[in-house]
Amino acid sequence: MERPYSRAEVIEGWQAEMSESIDASEVKWIQTWSAGVNAFPLENLEQKDVQVTTANGVHTYPISEMIFALMLALTRKVDTYIKQQQTKTWHHAHMKQEIHEKTIGIIGVGKIGKAFGMTVLGMRHSGKSEEFVDEMFTQKQLNDLLRCDFIVVTLPLTPETRNMFGKKEFELMKPSALSLI
Missing domain, CATH: 3.40.50.720 (NAD(P)-binding Rossmann-like Domain)
Structure with missing residues (x-):
C-alpha cells in the first residue's frame, strides 16, 4: 500500500512511521512543528540531501x-501548600x-x-x-x-x-x- 507522503517533495509535520519508507520517497524538505528533531532519522535524511527545518522560536x-511558572511553583512550594490545603494541615513549608x-x-x-x-x-x-x-x-x-x-x-x-x-x-x-x- 502506497503511503500518502511517498510521492511528496515537502512534508509538514513528522510521524515516526515515516522513517520506514523515507528511503523510497521523493521528499526534499521536511518542516516540523516542534523545535526538537531527536526522533528523526537525521543521518538517513542527510544522506538523501533532505532539508529539515524546525519551529524553533515559535513557542x-x-x-x-511555563519555565517561570515552574520556578515559582518550586520556590513557593506550591505543591506542598496544595497538599496542606487538601488535608487542612497548616504549617510553614520552610520556604x-x-x-x-x-x-x-x-x-x-x-x-x-x-x-x-x-x-x-x-x-x-x-x-x-x-x-x-x-x-x-x-x-x-x-x-x-x-x-x-x-x-x-x-x-x-x-x-x-x-x-x-x-x-x-x-x-x-x-x-x-x-x-x-
Whole structure:
C-alpha cells in the first residue's frame, strides 16, 4: 500500500512511521512543528540531501511562561501548600528561596528574556550575544555557567547534547540550585 507522503517533495509535520519508507520517497524538505528533531532519522535524511527545518522560536511565550511558572511553583512550594490545603494541615513549608534578583542560566538560550530583575546567563553553540542576556557562554564554558540559582535547559536532544548533564555537572551547581531540565 502506497503511503500518502511517498510521492511528496515537502512534508509538514513528522510521524515516526515515516522513517520506514523515507528511503523510497521523493521528499526534499521536511518542516516540523516542534523545535526538537531527536526522533528523526537525521543521518538517513542527510544522506538523501533532505532539508529539515524546525519551529524553533515559535513557542517562545508558552515555554518561557511555563519555565517561570515552574520556578515559582518550586520556590513557593506550591505543591506542598496544595497538599496542606487538601488535608487542612497548616504549617510553614520552610520556604528558603525566592526568584527575585537571582541568577538564571538558560542553556540553549533563544528568546527567553529577562524578568523579575534576574541576572540572565545564557549558553548557545555560537556564543553570539542575545538581547536581555547579561553574559553568554558556549558549550565549552558550561561549567562556568553552572553557578546560577536556576538552570534551565531548552536544548533539543542531539548527539552533541546527549549526556551533557551528568553527576559532575550537578555537583558543580550550588546546593540551593533548582534545575528545569
